[in-house]
Amino acid sequence: MTRILSLILQLGAAFELCAQATVPGAGFDEYQVKAAFLYNFAKFVEWPPGTFASPSDPIGICIAGVNPFGSMLDTMVQGKKMGERVFLVRRMPDTQEAKGCQILFIGGTEWKTVHALLDALKGAAILTVGETEDFTAAGGMIAFQLAGPRVRIQIDLETAEHSRLKISSKLLSLAQIVKRQP
Amino acid sequence: MSKSLASRWVILVFTGAIAATTSAQTPPARDLTEFSLEDLMNIHVTSVSKKEQKLAKTGAAIFVITQEDIRRSGSTNIPDLLRMVPGVDVARVDHSNWAVSIRGFNSVYANKVLVLIDGRSVYHPAFSGVLWFAQDVPLEDIERIEVIRGPGGTVWGANAMNGVINIIMKSAQATPGGLLTAGGGTNQQGEGLLQYGGTAGVSGDYRIFSRYSHQGKSDPVDADQPADARGLGQVGFRSDWRLSARDLLTVQGEYRRVDGGETLSGVLPQTLSAMGTYTQPIGDDGGNILARWTHTLVNGSDVSLQAYFDKSDTFAAGAHDFTSIGNIDFQHHLSFGSRNDVVWGLSYRGAANRFSGNNVVTLHPVDRTDSLYSAFVQDEITLTKTLSLTVGAKFEHNAYTGYENEPSAQLVWAANSRNTVWVSAAKAIRQPSPIDNGLEIVSALVPLPQGALGLVTVFGNPNTKVEELRDFEAGYRAQVNRRLSVDVTSFLSFYRNLETTEPQTPFFALTPGPPHLVIPLLFENLANARNYGAEAFANWNVTDRWKLSPGLTLLDMSVTRDASSQDAVIEQLPGYAPRRSFQVRSFVDLGRTFEWDQTIGYTGPLAVGNIPGYVRLDTRVGWRMGEFTEVSIVGQNLLRPRHAEFPDSQLIDYMLDQRSIFGKLTWRF
Numbered sequence: 053m054t055r056i057l058s059l060i061l062q063l064g065a066a067f068e069l070c071a072q073a074t075v076p077g078a079g080f081d082e083y084q085v086k087a088a089f090l091y092n093f094a095k096f097v098e099w100p101p102g103t104f105a106s107p108s109d110p111i112g113i114c115i116a117g118v119n120p121f122g123s124m125l126d127t128m129v130q131g132k133k134m135g136e137r138v139f140l141v142r143r144m145p146d147t148q149e150a151k152g153c154q155i156l157f158i159g160g161t162e163w164k165t166v167h168a169l170l171d172a173l174k175g176a177a178i179l180t181v182g183e184t185e186d187f188t189a190a191g192g193m194i195a196f197q198l199a200g201p202r203v204r205i206q207i208d209l210e211t212a213e214h215s216r217l218k219i220s221s222k223l224l225s226l227a228q229i230v231k232r233q234p
Numbered sequence: 235m236s237k238s239l240a241s242r243w244v245i246l247v248f249t250g251a252i253a254a255t256t257s258a259q260t261p262p263a264r265d266l267t268e269f270s271l272e273d274l275m276n277i278h279v280t281s282v283s284k285k286e287q288k289l290a291k292t293g294a295a296i297f298v299i300t301q302e303d304i305r306r307s308g309s310t311n312i313p314d315l316l317r318m319v320p321g322v323d324v325a326r327v328d329h330s331n332w333a334v335s336i337r338g339f340n341s342v343y344a345n346k347v348l349v350l351i352d353g354r355s356v357y358h359p360a361f362s363g364v365l366w367f368a369q370d371v372p373l374e375d376i377e378r379i380e381v382i383r384g385p386g387g388t389v390w391g392a393n394a395m396n397g398v399i400n401i402i403m404k405s406a407q408a409t410p411g412g413l414l415t416a417g418g419g420t421n422q423q424g425e426g427l428l429q430y431g432g433t434a435g436v437s438g439d440y441r442i443f444s445r446y447s448h449q450g451k452s453d454p455v456d457a458d459q460p461a462d463a464r465g466l467g468q469v470g471f472r473s474d475w476r477l478s479a480r481d482l483l484t485v486q487g488e489y490r491r492v493d494g495g496e497t498l499s500g501v502l503p504q505t506l507s508a509m510g511t512y513t514q515p516i517g518d519d520g521g522n523i524l525a526r527w528t529h530t531l532v533n534g535s536d537v538s539l540q541a542y543f544d545k546s547d548t549f550a551a552g553a554h555d556f557t558s559i560g561n562i563d564f565q566h567h568l569s570f571g572s573r574n575d576v577v578w579g580l581s582y583r584g585a586a587n588r589f590s591g592n593n594v595v596t597l598h599p600v601d602r603t604d605s606l607y608s609a610f611v612q613d614e615i616t617l618t619k620t621l622s623l624t625v626g627a628k629f630e631h632n633a634y635t636g637y638e639n640e641p642s643a644q645l646v647w648a649a650n651s652r653n654t655v656w657v658s659a660a661k662a663i664r665q666p667s668p669i670d671n672g673l674e675i676v677s678a679l680v681p682l683p684q685g686a687l688g689l690v691t692v693f694g695n696p697n698t699k700v701e702e703l704r705d706f707e708a709g710y711r712a713q714v715n716r717r718l719s720v721d722v723t724s725f726l727s728f729y730r731n732l733e734t735t736e737p738q739t740p741f742f743a744l745t746p747g748p749p750h751l752v753i754p755l756l757f758e759n760l761a762n763a764r765n766y767g768a769e770a771f772a773n774w775n776v777t778d779r780w781k782l783s784p785g786l787t788l789l790d791m792s793v794t795r796d797a798s799s800q801d802a803v804i805e806q807l808p809g810y811a812p813r814r815s816f817q818v819r820s821f822v823d824l825g826r827t828f829e830w831d832q833t834i835g836y837t838g839p840l841a842v843g844n845i846p847g848y849v850r851l852d853t854r855v856g857w858r859m860g861e862f863t864e865v866s867i868v869g870q871n872l873l874r875p876r877h878a879e880f881p882d883s884q885l886i887d888y889m890l891d892q893r894s895i896f897g898k899l900t901w902r903f
Contacts, residue, residue, distance in 0.1 A: 088266035122476045171778045186651050226271050
């Protein structure tokens with residue numbers, strides 16, 4: 053028992069060393085990067101008039117289902133402002149209630165409910181961001197995709213326009229634009 | 235044993251915590267919000283999301299019960315939830331006992347399915363099976379339940395023979411704030427949950443909860459019988475600490491006390507001289523504490539180290555079993571070249587049991603401590619863009635039969651993002667337990683000439699073998715269009731060395747009870763089985779507000795004994811499983827605040843005990859009163875006042891699942 057235990061701990065320590073040896077620079081957690089993208093999207097998307105009641109209304113970033121960011125997203129947007137607007141991060145653990153959400157992130161854990169959720173939000177002025185494989189085909193606007201160790205962005209412009217969202221050309225130029233099958 | 239296990243556990247947790255804290259200081263905290271979009275696109279990330287999406291492309295028969303499924307089912311316990319999973323056979327025996335199995339072999343002590351609650355196995359080592367009356371969690375805190383039908387031995391090890399039920403709880407981050415629920419009804423007479431979740435410092439989240447539930451006895455007409463009312467009291471906590479961007483430490487624990495009961499017909503334990511009906515308490519008094527450290531390495535691989543200690547006093551079948559379990563699992567997941575995705579792990583489990591029986595049931599020896607060592611490796615090899623092959627094996631050393639192995643292979647063809655076809659082959663085992671090895675239980679009384687007494691007694695066998703399964707499966711999964719998804723699995727399973735009870739030469743005994751002739755039956759492994767069947771389910775979003783989820787189960791079992799076997803009942807095993815069952819769940823959103831959900835299901839008849847097939851209708855109306863409050867009313871078994879679901883195996887007088895209504899208030903604050 054003691055031998056097994058020490059073996060396990062030594063192995064754990066060995067991997068720690070291996071990892072530090074192979075990649076010198078510190079890597080970023082996938083969700084740290086995705087959180088930064090979410091924050092950035094607010095700068096490159098224009099919501100239809102009437103979305104906000106006043107110029108000081110906060111921008112709501114909502115997370116459907118399981119929150120993969122931990123406290124990273126909250127920490128990241130804390131004290132940040134877009135004009136007069138602050139950011140408000142909100143979890144939607146059970147409900148499909150999306151009032152006050154301008155950006156909605158639907159994580160990979162929600163692959164089973166993602167269709168229903170997107171169907172329910174069809175036409176709403178909410179920027180839907182996801183990471184499941186067929187996210188845009190399912191009716192989502194922006195999909196994160198992993199290309200090797202990098203995060204890539206896929207945008208379904210038609211869905212966004214249908215919801216009267218304007219996505220800046222800067223963001224579009226960096227993304228892969230998908231066309232839905234007729 | 236238990237003390238030393240506990241102290242080792244403590245050392246381990248501290249070592250883990252120190253290691254985690256040390257590494258937490260290494261990564262620099264850079265503000266990513268200052269990065270441009272281009273920069274963000276060029277950052278190297280370590281991925282964890284991939285694992286989740288793999289579920290859709292896994293080469294196994296998997297069904298996931300989501301939190302939404304749980305909430306809208308209106309169920310108040312885990313076995314009732316499992317009814318929605320095709321291939322899982324759930325039968326209510328009485329208001330304390332359940333029989334739950336996958337693909338046949340059902341019993342109150344069904345022993346071929348492994349159940350995990352947040353990484354902790356709840357397969358009871360002494361009773362050799364999952365005692366469902368003792369398993370309870372706040373249903374609101376379940377993130378999902380993954381049910382894998384078919385062998386899971388390569389990853390999960392022995393006893394994951396016919397399947398694995400993996401209950402995964404929400405992280406503490408996902409349950410902020412207060413939660414109060416209160417409910418009551420005709421069967422589930424009262425239940426309540428009080429929970430609070432918050433943050434601790436900048437990197438920690440926690441929740442604490444306490445629960446109570448009371449289930450009335452199944453037949454309210456007779457004042458005393460059956461004695462199957464069940465009460466539960468439970469307290470617990472979970473805390474998650476994001477020690478760095480790459481280190482997550484989870485520490486959780488729970489204490490529970492379950493008091494149930496059962497009415498049996500059998501040899502009276504006090505005198506051993508007559509058969510009769512009697513009642514006895516069943517229950518569980520125990521707790522556990524678990525720590526899990528996950529570290530994501532910068533090259534995208536991750537390691538996890540989990541340890542738990544579980545101590546309980548379980549009373550069932552007239553006996554107490556005092557169990558202490560210490561368990562350590564280490565897992566490393568890495569990518570190897572561009573084509574290999576490898577998971578390997580090591581684990582150790584020590585289980586100490588002290589059995590305290592009565593005249594009817596005892597165990598030899600009453601004290602025992604068993605160790606289980608295991609190692610596994612599994613490699614997912616990307617053969618082409620659409621084809622992948624997963625091969626793996628587990629190697630285990632158990633205290634009864636020594637070294638065992640459980641290999642498996644799965645070939646998955648993801649033709650495109652909408653269609654997946656898979657085939658698999660695997661070997662799995664059920665390893666012997668203290669029961670198989672050293673049980674002594676009086677099962678019947680036989681009057682002999684001249685007033686003499688014969689007691690049929692079942693004995694465990696010190697030379698017991700592992701039961702083996704060789705299993706072949708094929709499946710197809712399709713996202714037909716954005717509204718319809720379909721999943722079909724078929725399987726062919728060959729079992730070897732199934733346990734039989736073989737008559738031996740009778741002998742006289744003076745104690746316990748009056749002098750009597752012992753008619754012994756000895757456990758041997760002299761039967762084989764061939765099962766085949768299919769399971770199918772679909773999710774169909776008929777409209778934006780109406781969803782239908784049908785499911786179908788087909789099972790054909792055939793059990794044969796060896797020529798040398800004299801077991802008179804083993805070939806009746808197929809009679810404990812319905813040959814077919816199907817159900818349709820319907821979810822309707824009425825406006826923004828009302829939900830109306832129903833399940834209608836048919837379960838086929840059981841040949842043993844002449845249990846007729848039955849149709850269940852459950853319905854739920856939910857009303858969301860604003861953002862924080864929800865009220866629901868659930869009716870179960872609405873079509874008939876009562877029906878039987880399982881024969882009286884294990885001598886328990888089966889009672890009937892009855893029509894019931896239940897109301898619940900959920901308030902978040």
